Amino acid sequence: MKTTDIPDIVIGRLPIYLRSLRRMHQEGRQITSSQELGERLGISAAQIRKDLSQFGGFGKQGTGYNIDFLANQLESILKLDRVWNVAVVGAGGVGRALATYGGFLDRGFQIKLIFDNDPAKIGQQIGKFIIQDSKRMREAIQEAGVKVAMITVPAKAAQEVASELVEAGIKAILNYAPVNLTVPSTVRVQHIDPAVHLQRMAFYLE
């Protein structure tokens, strides 16, 4: 099966498996099973075996999975055996938290550029970054060959920023603005909106 035929929902579970495997590896573990991984993640062992079988066999029947080997394979499938540079647009609270977050590099990403349109913020330092004028965004992203961006601007500005990022060559957008974005089908978008997650859980509250 070509990897392009694999459903996105399967791809979406691989980073979850990877995160859990890396944690087991840190705990000094060497071998795991689909049963154990499933129990940790609340996913059935059958689902995990089926997902992994789409990419070929990673374990021998009855001997389980070698944790480090499987994690490395998943990283290779997900194209995380390199480091992707990331641009952040919006230097408010979320942008600042992302720019100073230490957890990206181990997982395949590093922030390289941060932009804002507020003259009071442009030129300021966040962590090791200088906030750049968003007027320079397109040029700077193209120069650096960055393909991944995070949008942390207010909702009303997010679509315009997204369209500019697409013109600059961005192919993957993580959108923190609480609004849907319209982009060409060649560009991937994922949304993080804490209120949406909270609302989904509220349904079950009493």
Next chain:
Amino acid sequence: MKTTDIPDIVIGRLPIYLRSLRRMHQEGRQITSSQELGERLGISAAQIRKDLSQFGGFGKQGTGYNIDFLANQLESILKLDRVWNVAVVGAGGVGRALATYGGFLDRGFQIKLIFDNDPAKIGQQIGKFIIQDSKRMREAIQEAGVKVAMITVPAKAAQEVASELVEAGIKAILNYAPVNLTVPSTVRVQHIDPAVHLQRMAFYLE
């Protein structure tokens, strides 16, 4: 159909519909259709009609949906016709960004409590909150009757915090720590991990 029989994946789409409807309402719009909503969200019109039909009819055939009415109905279904108090555990970059974010109240939530275990942070002010000692967490959450929490502590501390929150009566956890959590089946957990979202998109990069 009892609402408890409705698949969680359907419940998960309702906040997305709601967000889009509220935006249309802000734009001064009064009537929409499953076609228009679907185009905005990249979801098929048939899926939207099927999802909404699980809760009864919200529009007359051929006349579309009244935006404000449908949004109010979705808020009622999702139990957002009240305000849920929220506790934040962890006053690092993410906790601070959440505590000062102005977008929760309109969507059914307000942060009431924020905790940390770092003596240098306890007693400090973030926005309108004083950071409280996490030793007081259980007591303070029970006193305030809070049912919803957000975890923004480092990965290694997250499970212990989650277990304490469950003991304190928390029923819904939004977990920002990059680690899976084990909680009783009576407690809902949602995860926000930007690296997981980025990794899922990296698969499609070239």
